[in-house]
Amino acid sequence: MILIIDFGSQYNQLIARRVRESKVFCRILPPQTDLETIKSLEPEGIILSGGPGSVYEEDSPTTDPEIFNLGIPALGICYGFQFMVHTLGGKVKKAQKREYGYASLNITDHGGLYQNIDKINECWMSHGDSIERLPKGFEITAFTENTPVASAVDREKKLYGLQFHPEVHHTPKGKEILRNFLYDICQCERNWTMKAFAKEAVEQIRENVQEGRVILGLSGGVDSSVTALLLHKAIGDRLTCIFVDNGLLRQDEAKKIKKVLKKHLEINIRFVNASKLFLKGLVNVTDPEKKRKIIGKVFMDVFEAEAKKIEGVKFLAQGTLYPDVIESVSAFGGPSVVIKSHHNVGGLHKKMKLKLVEPLRLLFKDEVRRLGKTLGLPEELTWRQPFPGPGLAIRIIGKVTPQGLSILRKTDAILLEEIRNAGYYKKLWQSFAVLLPLKSVGIMGDQRTYENIVAVRAVNSIDAMTADWARLPHPLLAKISNRIINEVKGVNRVVYDISSKPPSTIEWE
Ligand code: XMP
Numbered sequence: 001m002i003l004i005i006d007f008g009s010q011y012n013q014l015i016a017r018r019v020r021e022s023k024v025f026c027r028i029l030p031p032q033t034d035l036e037t038i039k040s041l042e043p044e045g046i047i048l049s050g051g052p053g054s055v056y057e058e059d060s061p062t063t064d065p066e067i068f069n070l071g072i073p074a075l076g077i078c079y080g081f082q083f084m085v086h087t088l089g090g091k092v093k094k095a096q097k098r099e100y101g102y103a104s105l106n107i108t109d110h111g112g113l114y115q116n117i118d119k120i121n122e123c124w125m126s127h128g129d130s131i132e133r134l135p136k137g138f139e140i141t142a143f144t145e146n147t148p149v150a151s152a153v154d155r156e157k158k159l160y161g162l163q164f165h166p167e168v169h170h171t172p173k174g175k176e177i178l179r180n181f182l183y184d185i186c187q188c189e190r191n192w193t194m195k196a197f198a199k200e201a202v203e204q205i206r207e208n209v210q211e212g213r214v215i216l217g218l219s220g221g222v223d224s225s226v227t228a229l230l231l232h233k234a235i236g237d238r239l240t241c242i243f244v245d246n247g248l249l250r251q252d253e254a255k256k257i258k259k260v261l262k263k264h265l266e267i268n269i270r271f272v273n274a275s276k277l278f279l280k281g282l283v284n285v286t287d288p289e290k291k292r293k294i295i296g297k298v299f300m301d302v303f304e305a306e307a308k309k310i311e312g313v314k315f316l317a318q319g320t321l322y323p324d325v326i327e328s329v330s331a332f333g334g335p336s337v338v339i340k341s342h343h344n345v346g347g348l349h350k351k352m353k354l355k356l357v358e359p360l361r362l363l364f365k366d367e368v369r370r371l372g373k374t375l376g377l378p379e380e381l382t383w384r385q386p387f388p389g390p391g392l393a394i395r396i397i398g399k400v401t402p403q404g405l406s407i408l409r410k411t412d413a414i415l416l417e418e419i420r421n422a423g424y425y426k427k428l429w430q431s432f433a434v435l436l437p438l439k440s441v442g443i444m445g446d447q448r449t450y451e452n453i454v455a456v457r458a459v460n461s462i463d464a465m466t467a468d469w470a471r472l473p474h475p476l477l478a479k480i481s482n483r484i485i486n487e488v489k490g491v492n493r494v495v496y497d498i499s500s501k502p503p504s505t506i507e508w509e
Contacts, residue, residue, distance in 0.1 A: 002026040002188065003043040005033070007051030007061050007079045013323060013463065015049060015077070015167045017364060018175060023190035024182050027362070031063040038067065045073045045186030048080025050165065054094070054129050055079070055086040062087075073158035073185045075113075078127055081152075081161030088135035088159075095130040099146050102170065109141035112153055113160055113177050115184060123150070124170035127163060158185060194367065194374040198230065201359045205234035212314035214357060215307050218243045218269060219389070220257035223319030223360060225265065225381045226372045230359050231317055232267050233375070239317070240268045242306050244299060247275025248391030248400075250416075251409040264378055274302045282393060282400045288509035291400070295390045300348050307352065316354040320361045321368065323463055365463060385430045386464065394509040398437035403490075408435045410488045411454050418480045419458070428470055429461035433484075434497075434508045442485075442492030451492040456480060459506055467501040 002019050006012050006028050019026040027041070038046075046067060053060035065087045068074060076084040082092045105123040107114050123144070131149040134140070138159070142151040151162045160181065166174035182188045214231055218224045218241040231239045243261070245254040254273075261269055281294045307313060349356045360368055372382035388394060392412075396404045411433040419431045434455040442449040456477075461467035481494040497504075 001041065001043050002045045002047060002182065002186065003038060003041060004028045004047045004049055005031050005063050005067075005080065007031060007049045007053065007083070009050035009052070009077075009079065011165060011167050012049050013364070013465070015047060015178075016322075017366075017462075018167050018178050019047075019182065020192055020364070020367065022175075022179050022182055023192045024188040025192040031061045033063070035064045035066050035070075038064075039070065043072060044188050045075065045181065047181075048074060048076040048083060050078030050080060050126075053079060055082050055092050068157065068159060071158075073181070074160065075181050075185075076159075076161040077167070078163060078165060079129075081163055082129055082131065084159060084161055085131050085135055085138075085152075088138075088154075090131065090135040090138070091133040092129050093132045095128055095146075097146060098128045099125040099130075099144075100127075101125065103144040103146065103150075103164065105142050105144055105150055105164065107142045109139075109153070112141065112155070112185065113151070113162070113180050114141065115180050117173050117176055117180075121173050122171065123164035123166075123174075124168050125164050130163065131161075160185070194371040197363075197367075198233075198371060198374055201230050202234045205231060205357060205359055208357060209235055209238070209315055211238075213238045213240070213310065213312045214315040214317050215239075215310060215313050215354075216241045216317040217303055218261065219387075220253070220261060220381075220384070221319075221387060222365075222368055222372055222377075222382055222384055223321060225261070225377060226368050226375065227317055227319040227360055228265055228267055229372070229375045229377060231357070232265065237268060240270065240310050240313075241265075242303055243269055243271045244302050244306075245271065245273045245275055246278040246295065246299065246391060247273075248278060248295070248393045248405070250387070250392065251413040260378075260380055264381060270306060272302060272306050274298070277302065278393075279400070279402070284399060286398050288394060291393050291509065292390050295393060299389070300351065303348065304352055314355060315357050316349040316352065317357040317359070318349075319368075320358040322360075322362055322364055323465065325361050383426055385425065385428065385432075388507055394507050395432060396435045397508060404435055407452060407488060407490045408433060408454070411435070411484050411491060414483045414487060415456060415480055418476065418483065422473075422476050424458075424470075424472065424476070427460075429459050429464065429467060430506060431456075431458040431470070433457070440493045444492065449492045452490050453493045453495060454484065454488075454491050455495050455497050455508070457497040457506070457508070459501070461501075461506070464506060467506050469496075469498045469500055472496075 016026050086092050102122055103125045105121045107119050134152050137154040138152045140152050144150045153160050166177045228241055278298050281298050369382045392408050393400045415433050419425050436453045438453045439450050440453055458470040459467040460470050484494050
């Protein structure tokens with residue numbers, strides 16, 4: 001296992017993903033993690049990440065310097081490298097020129113990180129500080145025009161440092177450099193596979209739950225479906241799933257999900273139709289945060305009432321993923337600004353006095369999809385685009401009404417049908433329609449119309465933390481727009497959302 005010490009870089013998750021793609025398990029820990037914990041995890045190597053701080057600033061993040069005396073190979077990236085140098089007696093100073101972007105890397109060493117890598121390569125720099133003097137025992141292994149110490153090594157102590165970022169795809173040989181660290185320097189085995197994970201997860205669940213009963217909120221999305229499957233494998237009928245229809249699902253979604261889940265998951269599932277309660281709670285509500293809070297609260301009430309009908313429940317299972325867990329331990333883990341209150345069952349276990357079971361809490365979304373496939377889940381469940389808990393309520397800007405829901409459902413169904421037909425469903429992170437509280441003038445036949453506007457949103461992303469609008473082919477956009485305006489009564493204009501995240505978000509509310 002590899003430990004990644006999180007100094008707050010925006011690329012941390014990318015480092016973790018690169019390591020796992022190389023079939024080596026890794027965990028991200030905050031810098032304040034104590035040495036005993038680090039030792040007890042028995043890592044084969046440690047990666048110190050980049051970060052926005054400067055080592056000579058007072059409140060810059062630090063980790064126990066003894067980490068460099070454990071005899072475990074360490075790789076410092078950008079800030080992590082500077083921290084290594086600063087701590088071991090070298091000198092870091094503000095760079096004369098901030099370096100950002102591509103640089104030509106001249107490698108002077110051909111062992112270690114650079115085995116089987118050409119002498120001259122491109123690399124991606126992003127730093128304001130640079131290394132002026134290396135600590136004793138270190139030697140330079142590469143330089144660029146503006147950065148005399150682009151990388152260095154203390155061979156005896158197996159300490160490696162890179163001023164550039166090997167984890168981003170702008171460093172074309174970055175993957176190989178990281179793999180040299182993992183396989184040659186740390187001697188990691190390539191055994192992190194979803195099959196191995198599933199076996200271990202099932203054993204852990206059994207140990208954790210013993211003879212207890214578990215409930216799980218099933219949404220039909222990949223996270224909760226895979227959680228259900230793992231739990232079912234581990235404890236069989238002692239798992240009961242609850243599916244709540246909140247009346248805010250897409251066209252025929254509740255029916256379809258019911259059918260697919262029943263067919264593929266031979267699991268106890270209770271279906272609860274609570275549409276009326278949700279819609280009643282949302283009458284005349286326009287504020288996005290209020291909508292989210294109301295939906296969250298009604299969901300909890302409905303779920304709790306249903307769960308109480310099941311006797312002897314001791315555990316609540318959730319499909320929490322790794323990005324949510326890391327965010328809560330990050331180096332600068334102060335209270336971050338609430339952008340959107342995500343609807344999940346957070347806090348429900350406390351209210352119901354249940355213990356949590358979160359078997360996916362160390363996985364990324366793409367790993368969950370692979371795990372689902374390994375467990376035999378069909379594509380229609382593993383390859384669903386994410387759909388937010390508050391459903392169509394946050395895709396109808398303004399008041400949520402039955403008419404609005406009906407217009408949006410028809411629009412969305414056409415959009416998804418066309419996206420699927422064009423082979424884009426799996427390629428896109430998400431594609432959906434948003435109903436705007438605006439009307440515009442149009443002309444149909446010889447008649448003036450004054451009807452609704454819908455926006456189409458399609459984005460590419462790897463983890464929803466950042467996203468870019470999809471450059472869909474114009475003929476596809478034309479077909480979508482044409483069909484929506486012709487087939488959905490009440491819509492006479494379609495616009496395409498060309499905003500990326502950040503600064504926008506994926507959902508509109
Ligand atoms: P934003 O809009 O914040 O969304 O860019 C990021 C991702 O999260 C999904 N999303 C939610 N998922 N409950 C969820 O389970 C929610 O309340 C929620 N709000 C947004 C969104 O669809 C995107 O994939």
